[in-house]
Amino acid sequence: MNAFEILDGIYYAGVNDRVTSLFEGLWPLPYGVSYNAYVVKGDKTALMDSVNISMVNHLLTLLGTERIDYLVVHHMEPDHSGAIPELCHKFPEMKIVCNAKAAQMIRGFYGVDCPDRFITVKEGDTLDLGGGKLLRFYMTPMVHWPETMMTWMEDQRLLFSGDAFGSFGAVDGNPLDTISTDWSIRKMEMRRYYAAIVAKYSRPVQAALAKLKGLPVEYIASTHGPVWHERASQVVKIYDEMSSGKTRQGVVIAYGSMYGNTSAVAEIAARRLEERGIREIRVYDAGRADLSRILADIWKYKGLLIASPTYSMNIFPPVEALVKALEVRELKDRVTGVFGSYAWASAAARLLTERLTAMGLPPVSTVSMQLAMNDETAAEVKNLADMMADKILSSEA
Numbered sequence: 001m002n003a004f005e006i007l008d009g010i011y012y013a014g015v016n017d018r019v020t021s022l023f024e025g026l027w028p029l030p031y032g033v034s035y036n037a038y039v040v041k042g043d044k045t046a047l048m049d050s051v052n053i054s055m056v057n058h059l060l061t062l063l064g065t066e067r068i069d070y071l072v073v074h075h076m077e078p079d080h081s082g083a084i085p086e087l088c089h090k091f092p093e094m095k096i097v098c099n100a101k102a103a104q105m106i107r108g109f110y111g112v113d114c115p116d117r118f119i120t121v122k123e124g125d126t127l128d129l130g131g132g133k134l135l136r137f138y139m140t141p142m143v144h145w146p147e148t149m150m151t152w153m154e155d156q157r158l159l160f161s162g163d164a165f166g167s168f169g170a171v172d173g174n175p176l177d178t179i180s181t182d183w184s185i186r187k188m189e190m191r192r193y194y195a196a197i198v199a200k201y202s203r204p205v206q207a208a209l210a211k212l213k214g215l216p217v218e219y220i221a222s223t224h225g226p227v228w229h230e231r232a233s234q235v236v237k238i239y240d241e242m243s244s245g246k247t248r249q250g251v252v253i254a255y256g257s258m259y260g261n262t263s264a265v266a267e268i269a270a271r272r273l274e275e276r277g278i279r280e281i282r283v284y285d286a287g288r289a290d291l292s293r294i295l296a297d298i299w300k301y302k303g304l305l306i307a308s309p310t311y312s313m314n315i316f317p318p319v320e321a322l323v324k325a326l327e328v329r330e331l332k333d334r335v336t337g338v339f340g341s342y343a344w345a346s347a348a349a350r351l352l353t354e355r356l357t358a359m360g361l362p363p364v365s366t367v368s369m370q371l372a373m374n375d376e377t378a379a380e381v382k383n384l385a386d387m388m389a390d391k392i393l394s395s396e397a
């Protein structure tokens, strides 16, 4: 076997994908992505998850001549389950250990329909591989699909967490975070992964965190990114913050602009917020910035100012896409402000205000501008920034 030994008898068999440019066909991968599988060797050997179908040969190379007795399936999204048919072919005696929902998906996705193959597990069930390797299964539905589950190894204090605590970004060299992780990049890639992929399921994430609270976790082996060890508690804290809606006293300004009139407003607001004591300000042109990057910062900061021109009596399309993403992910508990511009008929300011209000995030103020900036509009924008700053600075950080 060519996999990397993390702990005695536990191996990292993940593969790096530096070719795919968009995860799920949507989200940019500037640093690639890893699909993490693991091998646990006791008297019997278990493979924990598999990899994307495009990387199946890499996985088989890592496994070498190793015989696999069990495949434990934590999650059925094809980036982790794509190799199942090939593994079934290569290991005709291999049992698939999963819950009932996953078994149904394996049949549906891959036509694997042999009842003898499956060992169906539920909350608290165990599988003893011998040699001190005991797997205990926890059901964690909707982190990120309904069939998701995790595996806990008490003696090793290691949690196989599925997508939870995962991050974009390939694994450079040693998969343990102690050695090869550039933390500033990794942290952003983890926040971006959470905001893009998991944020809609924040409540199930909180339920899973509550369930795992008492476990003395020292290693977190997720399906994407490094194995967390040194930073395990830090990573759990970040996940807890993102899923519980805890935010910092900062502001994201996300605007769309065709000819620079709306972007000028964003600059005025950003300067005013800084003058009023907001130290963390992130300004994004929604037409150019990666949506997942904007979402990652919106999930980090208390304040959100959205600015859009009116476009064919609607919100400017890239800003509309952002608002839709916030609605889908059920953003909560933010201090918001709205700015809308128009040339001859106003719509964006009203529509943005209505959409945010419907989400339970009514703006502290809405400013509307016809054509271009003048002193009166600048004063209104500064007043909007003042109101946001006051509210954010008086909130709990």
Ligand code: FEO
Pocket (backbone or CB within 6 Å): 075, 077, 079, 080, 144, 145, 163, 223, 224
């Ligand atoms: Fe990495 Fe939800 O799959």
